[in-house]
Amino acid sequence: xxxxxxxxxxxxxxxxxxxxxxxxxxxxxxxxxxxxxxxxxxxxxxxxxxxxxxxxxxxxxxxxxxxxxxxxxxxxxxxxxxxxxxxxxxxxxxxxxxxxxxxxxxxxxxxxxxxxxxxxxxxxxxxxxxxxxxxxxxxxxxxxxxxxxxxxxxxxxxxxxxxxxxxxxxxxxxxxxxxxxxxxxxxxxxxxxxxxxxxxxxxxxxxxxxxxxxxxxxxxxxxxxxxxxxxxxxxxxxxxxxxxxxxxxxxxxxxxxxxxxxxxxxxxxxxxxxxxxxx
Numbered sequence: 001x002x003x004x005x006x007x008x009x010x011x012x013x014x015x016x017x018x019x020x021x022x023x024x025x026x027x028x029x030x031x032x033x034x035x036x037x038x039x040x041x042x043x044x045x046x047x048x049x050x051x052x053x054x055x056x057x058x059x060x061x062x063x064x065x066x067x068x069x070x071x072x073x074x075x076x077x078x079x080x081x082x083x084x085x086x087x088x089x090x091x092x093x094x095x096x097x098x099x100x101x102x103x104x105x106x107x108x109x110x111x112x113x114x115x116x117x118x119x120x121x122x123x124x125x126x127x128x129x130x131x132x133x134x135x136x137x138x139x140x141x142x143x144x145x146x147x148x149x150x151x152x153x154x155x156x157x158x159x160x161x162x163x164x165x166x167x168x169x170x171x172x173x174x175x176x177x178x179x180x181x182x183x184x185x186x187x188x189x190x191x192x193x194x195x196x197x198x199x200x201x202x203x204x205x206x207x208x209x210x211x212x213x214x215x216x217x218x219x220x221x222x223x224x225x226x227x228x229x230x231x232x233x234x235x236x237x238x239x240x241x242x243x244x245x246x247x248x249x250x251x252x253x254x255x256x257x258x259x260x261x262x263x264x265x266x267x268x269x270x271x272x273x274x275x276x277x278x279x
Contacts, residue, residue: 020049022056032121037128040071041125046254046258060278063101071085087172123146126148130150130151148252155202221248
């Protein structure tokens with residue numbers, strides 16, 4: 001297996017993106033699988049590397065990346081040394097990041113006969129699932145879609161009218177990161193960008209427009225994103241499969257850091273199901 005970590009995708013006028021690739025130089029017809037991390041997430045979180053290796057061994061060209069404003073830096077892609085970038089993130093930037101990663105992957109592997117650059121699957125975890133749904137609905141290059149513990153709505157996550165009014169007046173609100181103990185900022189531009197692009201960022205509308213095959217996976221012990229959101233996505237979709245993982249939490253019973261070279265039983269089941277869906 002060929003593993004390339006922390007490739008820096010430079011972009012004119014935009015923050016760079018860090019990318020990892022996992023693929024075989026021998027297996028033929030490898031589909032490209034692009035993984036989108038979630039809120040307060042990063043590509044090197046927990047067991048994602050082990051999952052990536054498992055999918056690559058099965059015959060996928062697996063790609064994961066850090067969203068440009070996730071709070072990581074090129075020198076330190078783990079956790080959140082750049083809270084200013086984190087505070088200036090928004091859904092539109094994440095969609096643009098994902099588009100640039102897709103462009104880069106197709107260019108990177110265009111001369112590799114073993115990688116099928118016209119066969120692309122998106123996998124999104126949590127908030128990344130919502131981004132993956134939106135992107136798949138507007139980009140014909142995407143052939144399949146997998147959501148892991150995905151959100152089904154962005155608008156409801158901004159809080160009450162009173163909270164939004166206070167946010168506007170203050171210009172920033174802070175969210176405590178329970179693991180790193182950081183007070184993580186969200187500048188009001190986040191809400192302004194959402195309102196300016198609300199139609200594009202409506203997950204229900206995007207899901208209803210999808211015709212490609214979709215696999216929806218959610219744990220029944222998820223306390224971060226309600227299992228009802230998985231049922232929402234399933235109800236709105238016309239060509240999907242729903243897999244509920246018993247006794248699985250939001251990250252399928254893994255954690256950060258993850259020192260094992262094997263997956264939790266729950267994430268192993270998820271990964272096996274994803275492989276069967278993609279290949």
